[in-house]
Amino acid sequence: MKEKILHKYDKLNSGRESCSLILYNDDINTFEHVIKSLVEICGHDSVQAEQCAMIVHFKGSCEVKLGVLEVLNAMSRSLNSKGLNSKVESL
Secondary structure, eight states: OOOOOOOTTHHHHTTSSOEEEEEEOOSSSOHHHHHHHHHHHHOOOHHHHHHHHHHHHHHSEEEEEEEOHHHHHHHHHHHHHTTOEEEEEEO
16 A cells, blocks of 8 residues: 655645635734634634734734635634734635
8 A cells, every 4th residue: 555645735735614704904903802702702822812903903804714715714704893904815
């Protein structure tokens, strides 16, 4: 039997984690609100949420989560309902 070699991108291409949740910068929300929302909705710890908030602030956007389309769509709707600007993109 021949062994299959797994590469780090195989998981992304398997269909299980084929989308990313992108958070975009705005001039309205505070860092505290963004951090709290990422912890509550995306399951980030406070350090990860703070780092994402800083990246969004300085670069304009940040990929905050990889996952399945349905789950990320729900997270995006929750973030958007809190006044944040996010969307799901296919990889």
